Amino acid sequence: MALNESVLEEFGLAPRWVRRGMAAAQEAAGTLSVEQGGAPGTSAAGLPPERLQNGEPAGRALPQPAVDDSDARTALSSFTPEPQRASSLPAVASRAPHVAEPPAMSEPSSFGAPPDDGFAWFDDLPLHPPGEAHAAVPALPAIHTLDWDALSERVANCERCRLCEKRTQAVFGVGNRNADWMLIGEAPGENEDRVGEPFVGQAGKLLDNMLRSLALARGANVYIANVIKCRPPGNRNPEPDEVARCEPYLQRQVELVKPKLIVALGRFAAQSLLKTDASISSLRGRVHQYEGVPVIVTYHPAYLLRSLPDKAKAWADLCLARDTWREAGSEAGREGGAASGAAPR
Numbered sequence: 001m002a003l004n005e006s007v008l009e010e011f012g013l014a015p016r017w018v019r020r021g022m023a024a025a026q027e028a029a030g031t032l033s034v035e036q037g038g039a040p041g042t043s044a045a046g047l048p049p050e051r052l053q054n055g056e057p058a059g060r061a062l063p064q065p066a067v068d069d070s071d072a073r074t075a076l077s078s079f080t081p082e083p084q085r086a087s088s089l090p091a092v093a094s095r096a097p098h099v100a101e102p103p104a105m106s107e108p109s110s111f112g113a114p115p116d117d118g119f120a121w122f123d124d125l126p127l128h129p130p131g132e133a134h135a136a137v138p139a140l141p142a143i144h145t146l147d148w149d150a151l152s153e154r155v156a157n158c159e160r161c162r163l164c165e166k167r168t169q170a171v172f173g174v175g176n177r178n179a180d181w182m183l184i185g186e187a188p189g190e191n192e193d194r195v196g197e198p199f200v201g202q203a204g205k206l207l208d209n210m211l212r213s214l215a216l217a218r219g220a221n222v223y224i225a226n227v228i229k230c231r232p233p234g235n236r237n238p239e240p241d242e243v244a245r246c247e248p249y250l251q252r253q254v255e256l257v258k259p260k261l262i263v264a265l266g267r268f269a270a271q272s273l274l275k276t277d278a279s280i281s282s283l284r285g286r287v288h289q290y291e292g293v294p295v296i297v298t299y300h301p302a303y304l305l306r307s308l309p310d311k312a313k314a315w316a317d318l319c320l321a322r323d324t325w326r327e328a329g330s331e332a333g334r335e336g337g338a339a340s341g342a343a344p345r
Helices: 003-010 015-035 049-053 070-077 130-136 148-156 190-195 201-212 240-257 267-274 301-306 308-340
Strands: 181-185 222-226 261-265 288-290 293-298
Touching: 148 240, 181 240, 181 267, 190 201, 201 301, 201 308, 222 240, 261 267, 261 308, 267 288, 267 293, 293 308, 301 308
Parallel strands: 181 222, 181 261, 261 293
Antiparallel strands: 288 293
16 A cells, blocks of 8 residues: 555545546646647647647547646645645546546445544434433322312222223212211212212112112212222123222222211121121121211111112111111210210210
8 A cells, every 4th residue: 555545544434436536636627738739749639749740540549748736736646635645646647538446445435433432422312311201290199188089080080900092081979078977889880880879770869769768868978989980891890900090099988977877788898897708697687887986887778789689688677777877976965065064865
């Protein structure tokens, strides 16, 4: 490798581009010579006058005098850095139409390589790590801190379990939010899912008649809710994970209502509240506790529509609930009278 080529390789300039520059400069020099009529002492055909007089044909190619390659040297000098500019360049033929390219070098060219300080490559990267975007989203308040409006909105937009995928609407609850009686069922059915209220249809009408027999009414002095707020597909029993995800809503409802008595309607509601797998027949007729509130277990109104003989048992359960409520009210009155210094009645 010649000295000038080694210098150019050191500075990342490929020999092929240098040779192309040399060829272009040489062709430009040759063209300029032809346009000016050739060197002094030659004819327009490029032959000396004395050779034309001897009868030599003008079309015969004869060797041409060397062309001054100072222009080519000047063009090539721009590719060479000043401190290490080559002192001389090889002589080349002035009229060579094409200069053969050297064989491909094994070393890769540096023209396609990115700059070492290519910070622009990082312009499309996010300004913050992915984890910071999730951390910036504020967490929802805990369910046990919500008031009635916030709790109702949370239930309406709940996606804590897969039941939200096929519901028409979540069924929050209905009734007096300061009632002494709280009735808790299993889950919404088809009618409840459509209307958005618990215990509608024929089962709801039967429940209203049962309450009326105790001087109670849905919109007056009772509050009605369900363990599950969304309808299970095909009215199937809710799965344990669905109960676990929905139970905090019911717990908060009980905390807000502060009832003096809870009536569990049906086996599923009773087992969910009391954390047991006992049968409903074994749970009936006794007073249980949920979060410090007395619980009475009875049959679900939909079951009573299919089993008329058990209506008498359900009436007995409601009588027990009434007596328990009265006793709870009497104890509350006695505690209040003792605290105020009045004698108990």
